[in-house]
Amino acid sequence: MTLDNHDGAHADPSIFAPDFREQPYWWDAAPRPSLPPRQLPRRVDVGIVGSGHTGLVAALTLARVGRSVAVFEAADPGHGASSRNAGYAGRSLKHSFGELLERHGTERAVTVYRDMRAAFDWLFTLVEQEQIACKLVHCGRFIGALSSRHYEGMAREYELRRRHLGEEFEMLPPEEVHRELGSDHYRGGALIPDHGSLHPGLYHLGLLDRAISAGVEVHGRTAVGGIRRESDGFSVATTRGAVTCRDVLVATNGYVDKATPWLRRRLVPFHGYIVATEPLRPGQLARILPHARTVIEFTHNIFFLRPSPDGERLLFGGYTGGPEPDLKRKAARLHAALLRILPDLAGIRLSHAWSGKCAGTFDLYPHIGVHDGVHHALGYCFAGVPMGSWMGLKAARRIMGAPDAATAFDALPFRTMPLYTGNPWFVPAVMKYWDWQDRRSL
Ligand SMILES: Cc1cc2nc3c(=O)[nH]c(=O)nc-3n(C[C@H](O)[C@H](O)[C@H](O)COP(=O)(O)OP(=O)(O)OC[C@H]3O[C@@H](n4cnc5c(N)ncnc54)[C@H](O)[C@@H]3O)c2cc1C
Numbered sequence: 080m081t082l083d084n085h086d087g088a089h090a091d092p093s094i095f096a097p098d099f100r101e102q103p104y105w106w107d108a109a110p111r112p113s114l115p116p117r118q119l120p121r122r123v124d125v126g127i128v129g130s131g132h133t134g135l136v137a138a139l140t141l142a143r144v145g146r147s148v149a150v151f152e153a154a155d156p157g158h159g160a161s162s163r164n165a166g167y168a169g170r171s172l173k174h175s176f177g178e179l180l181e182r183h184g185t186e187r188a189v190t191v192y193r194d195m196r197a198a199f200d201w202l203f204t205l206v207e208q209e210q211i212a213c214k215l216v217h218c219g220r221f222i223g224a225l226s227s228r229h230y231e232g233m234a235r236e237y238e239l240r241r242r243h244l245g246e247e248f249e250m251l252p253p254e255e256v257h258r259e260l261g262s263d264h265y266r267g268g269a270l271i272p273d274h275g276s277l278h279p280g281l282y283h284l285g286l287l288d289r290a291i292s293a294g295v296e297v298h299g300r301t302a303v304g305g306i307r308r309e310s311d312g313f314s315v316a317t318t319r320g321a322v323t324c325r326d327v328l329v330a331t332n333g334y335v336d337k338a339t340p341w342l343r344r345r346l347v348p349f350h351g352y353i354v355a356t357e358p359l360r361p362g363q364l365a366r367i368l369p370h371a372r373t374v375i376e377f378t379h380n381i382f383f384l385r386p387s388p389d390g391e392r393l394l395f396g397g398y399t400g401g402p403e404p405d406l407k408r409k410a411a412r413l414h415a416a417l418l419r420i421l422p423d424l425a426g427i428r429l430s431h432a433w434s435g436k437c438a439g440t441f442d443l444y445p446h447i448g449v450h451d452g453v454h455h456a457l458g459y460c461f462a463g464v465p466m467g468s469w470m471g472l473k474a475a476r477r478i479m480g481a482p483d484a485a486t487a488f489d490a491l492p493f494r495t496m497p498l499y500t501g502n503p504w505f506v507p508a509v510m511k512y513w514d515w516q517d518r519r520s521l
Contacts, residue, residue, distance in 0.1 A: 090407040092509050094414045096357040096428040103163045104355035104394060104431040105411040110157040111162065111369065112287065114299045119320050121297070123147045125478060126324030128303045128338065133456050134330035135295075136205070137478075138356070142293035142480060148326070150295060151317055153302035159334045163435030164464060165353060165383055165396055166282075167373050168202055168275035169220060170195040171462040172441035176240050178355040185243065192244055194487035200471030203275070204313065205468060210474055211285030213277045214388035219372040220274035221251075223265035226521040228376045230267040237269050247272060260374055261367040265418045268377075272470035276373050278388045279464070303338045306453055307516040313453065321419025326478045330471065332463060333436030335501070341450055343501035345493050347439040347509075350403065353396035354413045355431040356424070364390055367421060379513035382416060392430070393417070399437075399461070402502070402511040406432050409433070437461050440493045441511075445484055447474055448493060450490030454478060460489045 094323035125141050127134045129199040130152035137147045152158065172195055179188035183345075206215045224230035230250070237248040249270045251258065256265050291297060300321070307314045312325040329339050351468060364386055368374070373385040382397035395417045403409040410432035419425055440458035447456045447470050454477065456470035469486075 090405070090411040094411060094428055095407070096430045099429060100431050101433060102431060103353075103433040103435075104281065104392070105162055105278060105280030106199070108278065108391065109162065111157060112284070112299075113155050113299060116300070117296065117298070118321050119298060119301070119317065120147070120149055120296065121215055122323040123149045124324070125149075125326045125328065126151065126313070126322055127328045127330060128289070128306075129159065129330035129332070130156040130297055130299070131159045131332065131467065132283060132286055132469040133161075133332065133471040133474070134328070135283070135290045136468045137328055137330065137456070137475040138295040138297075139286065139290040139293055140472055140475035141478065142290065146479075148295045148323060150290070150297045151301045151322075152299050153334070153336075155299050156297055159352065160332060160351075160437055160463065162280050162283045163353075163433055163469070164279050164351075165373075165385060165394060166277045166279045166464070167220070167375070167383070167385070167437065167462075168199065168215065168277055168464050169271070169462065170199045170465070171276070173460045175236050176243070177236050180239065180243075185205065189243055189372075190239070191487045193487065195456075195466070196246075198465040199275075201472065202465040202468050206277075206282070206285075209285065209289050211289070212284060213279075213285055215275060215277040215282070215284035217273050218276045219261040219270060219272045219370065221267040221270055221372050221374045223256075223260070223269050223283075223374060223375075223376050225376065225378065225517075226266055228521060233269050233377050243409045259368070259370060259372060261369075261423065262387060262420050271374075274373065276385060276388075277464070282464075283286075299419065299471045302365050307337055310454060319340055326454065328456065328474050329457055329479065330474070331440040332457045332467070333457060335438065335457070336506045337501075339453075339455075339502070342455055342457070344495040344499055345440060345446070346501070347367075347441070347503045347506065348436045348504070349439055349461070349506055350398050350401060350434050351396060351437055352403065352406075352409050352413060352432070353394055353418070354429045356395075357391045357428045357430045358391040359393065359427070364393070367393070367423075373377050378517040380517055381511055382420065382421070384417075393424075399479040399508045403434065409434070437463065441496060442491065444491055445470060445488055446493050447477075447488055449477075450493075
């Protein structure tokens with residue numbers, strides 16, 4: 080069974096709890112900090128554009144080796160996807176392992192997926208080392224199949240990963256889905272026992288605190304308008320003045336803008352949407368997600384479901400695509416989709432709905448590199464919690480000239496499309512194409 084991606088659900092007011100907010104659920108426990116404005120420095124070793132976890136991990140890494148670092152953020156720190164995502168910590172790439180094996184051979188496929196693994200493992204190391212209380216756990220992930228063809232495809236893919244990468248998994252036939260999810264919607268699925276989840280708001284606040292404590296200057300409400308090469312580095316023009324930086328890292332992912340036109344031509348911003356339910360009745364969540372795992376689908380255009388870290392609510396996302404001017408309407412469509420997966424939730428109301436931007440790339444790989452002397456790390460294609468953190472580390476190591484800066488993605492050409500200047504008008508058509516592919520694959 081598929082969920083209609085284009086139904087016209089209206090925003091029935093009764094589905095919204097009295098305290099409903101169009102704001103990330105995460106911001107209740109981790110409100111966005113409004114840092115007091117401080118004078119801009121005249122010169123720093125490294126200027127970083129964007130204060131998500133890519134920018135902050137890079138900043139922290141550089142400050143710890145004695146570099147002076149300024150982070151420029153157009154809004155309040157962490158305004159972007161880093162405090163808005165679903166908090167899944169996995170090893171997801173838009174190219175399956177099987178596809179990479181077929182197209183590029185074993186060595187390349189293993190190298191790419193080993194890097195995904197390194198990013199995933201390092202996230203746990205970082206959180207542990209920095210003692211960031213962000214509810215990071217190895218909760219495990221259930222990946223739902225919408226048909227027996229999906230189920231078989233999934234079994235093949237995870238068997239390949241087990242053989243070549245040693246990654247464990249378990250296939251759950253349809254009659255065993257209830258072990259993991261109280262729903263009859265899926266025709267079986269795969270369980271990846273070691274995938275993780277975290278509270279993105281707390282993860283971001285922890286990184287921000289560690290970066291500031293290490294001496295990083297974080298300048299909120301300081302939008303970068305352009306970067307110009309000079310004899311001794313770069314002049315970074317901001318809404319509050321210019322700063323000379325010996326090196327610059329752009330870490331703006333889905334929020335890339337006119338300040339960096341070369342990157343803007345290479346990134347395709349997509350809007351992601353999530354809703355949170357009001358607290359469930361006692362025992363209800365345990366019946367739906369008995370092991371409190373994250374849930375996702377084995378399709379391009381996915382729905383995803385997870386418990387809130389306090390075990391009280393469900394968070395549900397999907398209908399990724401273009402901008403939606405009426406967030407309540409999008410929330411109503413998500414509410415309807417949630418009830419089709421979990422009909423027992425009839426009557427449940429929503430407490431939060433929000434959106435955020437992620438960045439697709441034309442080759443569906445993340446990108447890290449240098450163009451005209453300016454470093455970049457971005458394009459995580461919807462899965463940037465471990466990868467963005469890892470790329471922040473690697474970009475910093477590259478700026479330091481460290482020998483361990485390499486990633487599996489360094490040598491990829493960063494392509495654009497003729498006539499594309501950064502206006503992603505075609506995103507709804509891409510999503511329709513993926514819907515069609517998903518239906519065809521059933
Ligand atoms: C709804 C949603 C759900 C997601 N769920 C997951 C998930 O569960 N797991 C996962 O791995 N990934 C997920 N992602 C993706 C993940 O959140 C992102 O890949 C990651 O947060 C990117 O981090 P970042 O630091 O690179 O960019 P961001 O956190 O987006 O930060 C970029 C920052 O740059 C700033 N900026 C832009 N231009 C300028 C400028 N000119 N001057 C100054 N500042 C500027 C922006 O204001 C923004 O704050 C999700 C994304 C969305 C939108």
